[in-house]
Amino acid sequence: MKARLQRVIGYLTATVAVLLGWAAISLIIDNPALPLPTTAVQQFIALFPEMLPHIGISFYRIVISMVLGTIAGTILGLIIGRSTKLDAVGAPLLYVLYPVPKIVFVPVLMVLLGLGNAPAIVLISTVIFFQTVVTARAAAKSISPDLVASVRSLGASKLDVARHVVFPSALPSIFTALRISAGTAVAVLFVVESIAGNTGVGFYIVNAWGRIDYATMFAGIIAMALMGVFLYEVINFVENRLVPWAPKPE
């Protein structure tokens, strides 16, 4: 309970610090492109009902993509991490594809999948997938062979070992990957929405920008930032539930 209170206080302090910094910069550069936080927040509150459908669709895209990318990446990463044979094929493939910036495929995906949810979901899940698969593979490789031997000596099948040893031991790394990918996911989402289609917070921001309506643009930016924070907190919450045994990072 005390830890939770500390967390809330931490968030509040950080928010105040960010708003103060923002206000200071805004006053110094004195340019309509960077309105005062008070103006932006007022606009955010005023336009919230209008933004809600956009927030909803952006959220839908990001959550679906994170779930799909994480599940696929975890399963594949753990499998190739545990199998020397598959790793011999999978690892080089992974390391060739991993550094390729997936975002450059937006035009291709738009041509192939249209302007709806599909290009966003495909792209974000792919980005998340690569981050997770690399992490999961490393986690699976670092499992102590003694631990596996002990559990096997109890009569465990490969599936038992996967369930009792491989998966739980990789969970903390998976959550770290998820936390990192939450930020990436929001960034990729913005890029996709700003290029393709006419829905989502990304579109909303770029659309306001096109109308030179900076206050509205910043209302959208606040919405996007809040989405990021919310995602991060959801991940922390789930992690606390699923990984109560690990020493807490913060």
Added chain:
Amino acid sequence: MSITTKQTSRPTKCRAAIELHDVSLCYKTAQKETLAIDGLSLMVEQGEPIAIIGASGCGKTSLLNLIAGLRKPTTGTVSVKGESVVGPRKQTSLILQDYGLLPWKTVLDNAALGLSIQKIPRKTARKKAMEALRVVGIEDFATSYPRELSGGMRQRLAMARAMALETDIMLMDEPLSALDALTREELQNVLLDLWQSESYAQILVTHSIEEAVLLGRRIVLMTPRPGKIRTIIDNPEMGTREYRQSAIFHERCTHLRELLLGDK
């Protein structure tokens, strides 16, 4: 004691708990072949405690893996309770140096792990596991996680996991080597008591001369690479905590030390 009741209730062909006949084991990696064990034969009786001692890399761990069914011998036969070993067996317990505890499971779930792998209903498994925790004296920590336990308590937990499975073959690979001297002595007594009350056959691999003499009715000395039996020392007087203070104990430790020093 229960040793005798066990023997009368079982057919006589199973007198040997563990039988290794002319066993050799060769590891093949891409670079080279290593002969870990070469022509080793050993018979362990029901309820007999054996200690194995020898330099690092003499194939002691490989030997335990063979008996536990985690590896197959390159040549020769390994049988447990009269049956050829083809894979891990329910009532054979293997305790490795790091105890093989799962950090993500509570103490109780760790103790119940073997049972849950064997698809025993959760309720029964937990009951048996709790009973085993009581036997080793850590039932108050049932809901803790292994990282919250001391080294000695982790060792007890590893023992409890074996107890819950009603183990009849206990294989231990330097189980106490990570403990400080006093805890180690305390745990040696725990091992002794458990062996007395549960009467399983036991193979204890150790680097400690005192531990071998305290816990082995026969002490097997192995030669380094490839692992072979160099000699076996009979130690029939073992079996009580007080043995540690006796003159014979010290005499035997000295003898063993001389033999080991002769290796170098």
